[in-house]
Amino acid sequence: MNALYATLAFLLIVAGMAALAIGMAQHHRQVFGRPPGVVQRAAWRGAGWLLLALALAPCWLGWGASMGSVLWVGLLAGGVLVVAGALAAGPKAG
Amino acid sequence: MNANSSSGTGRAAWRAISSRILVAAVGGYALCWSLFLALCAWLPYEKVTLWYLTGQLAPLPFLFSLLAAFAARSAGRMAAWIFGLAGLFYLLGRLA
Amino acid sequence: MNALGKAWLGLHAWGGMLFSWLLVPIFVAGSLAVFEPEIGHWMRPEIDVAPIAPSLAADLAERRLHEVGEAAPLWRVRLPTPREAGVGVSWGAQPRQLTEEVLAADGRPVPLRATHGGHFFTDFHAELMLGKSGRWIVGVIGIVMLAAIVSGIFIHHRILRDFFTFRPRANRRRAWLDAHNLIGVATLPFLLLITYSGVMILADTFMPAATQALYDGKPGGPRADAVKAFSRKASGEPAAMLPLREHLAAAERIFGPGKVTSLTVRLAGDRHALVQAHRTVDDRLGAVADHVTFDAVTGALLGQQLSWNPMTYAYRAQVGLHVAHFGGPVVRWVYFVSGLLGAAMMAAGTLVFLRKRRQRHDTGAVSRVLEGCGCASVAGILLACLAYLGSNRLLPAGLPSRDAWEVAAFFAAWVLALGHALWRGFPAWRGQLLLAGWLALLLPVLDLTTGGGDAWRLALDATAVVCGGLLLAATRFFRKESS
Numbered sequence: 169m170n171a172l173y174a175t176l177a178f179l180l181i182v183a184g185m186a187a188l189a190i191g192m193a194q195h196h197r198q199v200f201g202r203p204p205g206v207v208q209r210a211a212w213r214g215a216g217w218l219l220l221a222l223a224l225a226p227c228w229l230g231w232g233a234s235m236g237s238v239l240w241v242g243l244l245a246g247g248v249l250v251v252a253g254a255l256a257a258g259p260k261a262g
Numbered sequence: 263m264n265a266n267s268s269s270g271t272g273r274a275a276w277r278a279i280s281s282r283i284l285v286a287a288v289g290g291y292a293l294c295w296s297l298f299l300a301l302c303a304w305l306p307y308e309k310v311t312l313w314y315l316t317g318q319l320a321p322l323p324f325l326f327s328l329l330a331a332f333a334a335r336s337a338g339r340m341a342a343w344i345f346g347l348a349g350l351f352y353l354l355g356r357l358a
Numbered sequence: 359m360n361a362l363g364k365a366w367l368g369l370h371a372w373g374g375m376l377f378s379w380l381l382v383p384i385f386v387a388g389s390l391a392v393f394e395p396e397i398g399h400w401m402r403p404e405i406d407v408a409p410i411a412p413s414l415a416a417d418l419a420e421r422r423l424h425e426v427g428e429a430a431p432l433w434r435v436r437l438p439t440p441r442e443a444g445v446g447v448s449w450g451a452q453p454r455q456l457t458e459e460v461l462a463a464d465g466r467p468v469p470l471r472a473t474h475g476g477h478f479f480t481d482f483h484a485e486l487m488l489g490k491s492g493r494w495i496v497g498v499i500g501i502v503m504l505a506a507i508v509s510g511i512f513i514h515h516r517i518l519r520d521f522f523t524f525r526p527r528a529n530r531r532r533a534w535l536d537a538h539n540l541i542g543v544a545t546l547p548f549l550l551l552i553t554y555s556g557v558m559i560l561a562d563t564f565m566p567a568a569t570q571a572l573y574d575g576k577p578g579g580p581r582a583d584a585v586k587a588f589s590r591k592a593s594g595e596p597a598a599m600l601p602l603r604e605h606l607a608a609a610e611r612i613f614g615p616g617k618v619t620s621l622t623v624r625l626a627g628d629r630h631a632l633v634q635a636h637r638t639v640d641d642r643l644g645a646v647a648d649h650v651t652f653d654a655v656t657g658a659l660l661g662q663q664l665s666w667n668p669m670t671y672a673y674r675a676q677v678g679l680h681v682a683h684f685g686g687p688v689v690r691w692v693y694f695v696s697g698l699l700g701a702a703m704m705a706a707g708t709l710v711f712l713r714k715r716r717q718r719h720d721t722g723a724v725s726r727v728l729e730g731c732g733c734a735s736v737a738g739i740l741l742a743c744l745a746y747l748g749s750n751r752l753l754p755a756g757l758p759s760r761d762a763w764e765v766a767a768f769f770a771a772w773v774l775a776l777g778h779a780l781w782r783g784f785p786a787w788r789g790q791l792l793l794a795g796w797l798a799l800l801l802p803v804l805d806l807t808t809g810g811g812d813a814w815r816l817a818l819d820a821t822a823v824v825c826g827g828l829l830l831a832a833t834r835f836f837r838k839e840s841s
Contacts, residue, residue, distance in 0.1 A: 174688040189522045234643045235685045241547045242692035245699065248521050248544035256524040279368075290501070291565075298567035307669075309572045310583035314673040316568040320561030321504060321554055328505045332369040333362055355571075 173230035177223045177240065181247035184219030187212050189251050198255060220244070281337040289344035290327035296348040297323055299355030366509035374506040375711045378704040379731050380486075380499050383739040385704070387483040388552075389697030390476070390743065392682055392690050393818075395441045397476030400818045401750045403809040404470055407443045408463040412616065415445040416602040418465040422447055423626075431592075432456065433623035435602065439638075443814075444468065472760040473750055478768070479743075487765070490563060497560035503553045507546070514539045531713040533835070534706045541703040548696040549703075555680035558673075584670040588651040588661035590630050597629035599654040608657060609635035612650055612664075619647070629655055640686065644671045645678035705736040712784070729787075730780035737790035738775030740829070744797045745771035751808040788836035791829050798826030 189195040191212035196204040204212065223243070227236035298316045305312060327344055334340035390397060399405060410418070419435040427433055427449030434456065436446030448456035459467040474481070485492030517523060517539040524536045542549070566575065573579030602621060609618045613635070622634040631654035636647040650662040666674070678684055682693045712732060715725050749767035753760055779786040802819035805811055810819075 170686060170688055185521075192520055192522075194520065195522060231685055231689075235641075235689070238643070238679065239685060239689055239692060242689070242696060245544040245548060245696055246692075249540070249699075252522040252524040252540050252544075255522050256526050294565055295567040298565070299571055302568055302571040310580055310667055311669040313568050313572055313580040314584070314667070314669040317561060317673055318558055318676060320565050321501065321557040324501045324557075325504045325508065328369075328501060329366070329508060332505075332509075333365045 170230045173226040174239070174243075177226040178243050178246060180219050180223035180226070181240075181243050182250050184216045184223065185244075185247040185251040186216075186254075187219060188216030189255060191216055195255055198258065220247075278337065282331045282340075285337050285341045285344065286328040286331035289331065289341060289348070290324040292348040293327055293344055293351070294320060294323035296351035296355060300351040303355040303358035360512060360515070363509070363512040363515065366505075367513060370506055370509040370513050371711055373502050374510075374704070375708050375728070375732070377499050377502045377506070378708050379735040380495075381503055382701045382704050382735045384483055384486075384496065384499065385697050385701040386739050386743065387479045389694050389701070391480040391483050392693045392697070394476035394480055395439075396814060396818060397479065397747075398473075399443060400805070400810060400815045401473045401475045401747070402460075402468075402470050403751075403805075403815070404468050405444050405460060406462055406468075407812050407814055410438045410445060410463050412437050412610075412618065413603045413606060415461075416606045416621065418461050419445050419447045419621075420602040421465060422459070422461055422467065423449055423623075426457075426459075428627065431625050431628075433626050435621040435623075437606075437619055437621070439619065471750075471755040473764055474761050478746065478765060484560070493560050493563040497557060497564045500553055500557040500560065504550075504557065507542075507549055507553065510542060511546075514542065517543045530835070531710060531717070534709045534713060538703055538706040538710055541699050541706065545696050545699050545703065548693075549700055551679055552697070552700070555676040558676055559680060584667060585649075586661060586663045588632065588634075589624070590632070592625050593629040595629045596627055597631070597655045599623070599626070599631055599633075600657050602633070604657060605633040605635065605652050605654070608652060608659075609650055612662065613637040613648065623654060626654075631655060632660065639678065639683050641684065643678045643684055644675040645681055645683055646671060646674045701736070705732075708732045708736070716784075726780065726783055729784050730776065733779035733784075733786045733790060734772065734776035737787060737794055738772050738779065740794040741775050741790060741797070742768045742772040744794060744801070747801065748797070748804060751804050751810075788833050791833045791836065795826045795829035795833065798822045798829065801826075 190199055191204065191209050193203045193209075196202070196209070196212070224236070224240050227240040227243075230236065231239055297319070301316055301319075302312050305315070307315070330344065331337060331340050334343075399407075415437050416435065423433050423435075427447075430449040430451060432450055432453065434446075434448045436442070438445060444460040444462060446458065446460055448458040450456040460470060462468050478487075481487055483496075485496060488495065511518070521540070521543055524540050526533045526536070528536070566577070569575055569577060569579065602623075606618060606621060609621075610616070617638050618635050619638045620636045622636070623631060624634070625631045632651055633654045634649055634651045636649045639645050639647050644666070646666055648662070648664045651660045652658065653660055682689055709732075712725075712729055715721075715728070746764055746768040749764045753763055753767075757763060775790055779790065782789065799822070801822040802816070805815055805819050
């Protein structure tokens, strides 16, 4: 069960980090070929933070608030690295 | 990064670096010791609470001294600050 | 870069690089130490993972202790856990001088090879096998690491604006710098937490100011105040004790089924004998074990500690955050990977530094030493760890002081790696990483041909294969530079 929660949390974190990255002009251009508009930018960023916050839920369900929060912070590192790696591997990587 | 400070900058640079390291090490130790003395003397908690409280703070004075010793324009000025602060804490600890 | 970043550049670059020679080995050993029991199991292929129910384990331990420990006043029983198979029994007069055995499911002691097992990595991580002076050294190194982290935030602050900057196809120094920044910022919370709590734990040794002020310098004083002890004097009259399984059942009624990890018997055989049960810490942040003490003869509850001074708990929570006994396999893997990423971050920083010197055509003796020590601290330490694991299976089981030879293999491999790196210069990086990668890939072969191969050991083998593959992939980034 805990493995399931951890997988879910990690997927949410990767999705959240990806949305945060797309909310940045440079990476938006890399993914969609054009810079984001003001609304799009805010939407991507909002979605990113929301997904990251949502990832707290499976962590807390599986580990309780204190241990779950530690795990959440630990998983954030993986999310950053996966998204950075994917952006670097993709086309038009700087 | 200034990877060249080992060569061509001479004895004065080495002396400056080693005095900063000395201030960071001795100053950090003195600051931590005196801070603990002052906290143990003035905080109104029982012994075991004080011990486990100060234990958690231990890395901070060392970190502060090390960063301050390398951020300051001269090691001497920072030594005056750190040892002044340590002396103040020590006096506070003694007063109680 | 802002003014503080400029001022701290020398501290960050030189301090970070020089101290990385021990910080990288400390991070690698610490990552392995997360799996201390699992590595210990791998290194004792004599032990079976057959599950033993706690009450049966208590029976087996009791029978064995009556056989061999009748004269000893102190008995200890470690019950089997999902991480540590077999029943551990130990007995003796002093807590620090106990004779130890591991019992199999049939109750017989398993003939074990002498090894420090996974504990070697914990010991090396915390004190470099040097005891108290090692704790001072690691403490100093940890403080420099903290300063390197804080100064790094100021120096590389641009990464904070865009976490996702990674340009592996840019020039090599840019790519290493990106890797250093990216891993550093991704693991920043972990690095701060693990380094701060590590220094905090070691400060107990190198900063006794509060112990002096409050406890007249008695090192055991704070612990004696924090942990309740329910002890009493021997009566001198012998008496039969209740079966251990009944004490275990009583303890489980307090802590919950399966939550007791160990039983300790004091004054065994005396009318005043005591049985103390400790609760597991794997489901809480704080590394504090609740405990309960019974009269061993009557079974009466003599005392229990289920709550802790909040400040003690806060301190022990930081210890728990460091040693990661909580949260099960998921948390352990997060710690393992984060620790290795920390080591990789420092290795990338070292490579940026060395690259810069090369671009200045600074290839004198100093550069040779810096490149050699850097290589030995990163690739060499991996070879040393593999030599330690390999020697565990290759040395004859009955060799006198065998455990010391395993440690000797670790340090011999490390010294050889350093010698090779100093002799070959920068190309040694690629050569040693290749060798470490292939040796890691071969570890399962060694395991399967020398008596291992149960599910737990195969998990370690699989981890070695993945790490070996990653190392071989990483050698790609050293190819051009080696010419």
